[in-house]
Amino acid sequence: MTPDQKLRAVAALEAAWTHDVQALVLLARRMDGEKPLSLLLAAYAERVLRGLIAAHLRECEHGDPADRGKEEFWRTDPVMTTSLALATTYHCWADTADQEDLITADSLARCILLGLATVEGGGTRDEDLVALIGRLRARAIAGGEDEYEEDDEEEGADDADGAAEGPGEGPGE
Numbered sequence: 001m002t003p004d005q006k007l008r009a010v011a012a013l014e015a016a017w018t019h020d021v022q023a024l025v026l027l028a029r030r031m032d033g034e035k036p037l038s039l040l041l042a043a044y045a046e047r048v049l050r051g052l053i054a055a056h057l058r059e060c061e062h063g064d065p066a067d068r069g070k071e072e073f074w075r076t077d078p079v080m081t082t083s084l085a086l087a088t089t090y091h092c093w094a095d096t097a098d099q100e101d102l103i104t105a106d107s108l109a110r111c112i113l114l115g116l117a118t119v120e121g122g123g124t125r126d127e128d129l130v131a132l133i134g135r136l137r138a139r140a141i142a143g144g145e146d147e148y149e150e151d152d153e154e155e156g157a158d159d160a161d162g163a164a165e166g167p168g169e170g171p172g173e
Contacts, residue, residue: 016109
């Protein structure tokens, strides 16, 4: 995902959260070859969720000495199961939506923001979400890898829509 795509997605999250309809209308406009806003939002959410999963796995490796099997971990850990369920939901919602429907993009963006905040472990009060938007924007501006993103090895494996593996097709599955 390019830095411009990330910034467009973060701007759409902010516009939806702040009810800035004019900004959302502008962000929904696209040039030839650009993804519809709802598909871009789902792809961005999946990318951030995958990064949160990777960070969670790193924490678990250094934390709980109990040696649960990877398959059981993927099936039972609340961060893992919630992240995968959210990514699948966002993709299904975006795939079945009318790609020109601004109401869907707005609703999807608001749900993505709440979902990311929940998985990240932050609060869902307005000030918490505004702070999350700020962190996401800073990471998008910085470009490259950050604590939310995995290595870009899968970047070359993206399909024509720019999505890598489908949701739920992570390690251990």
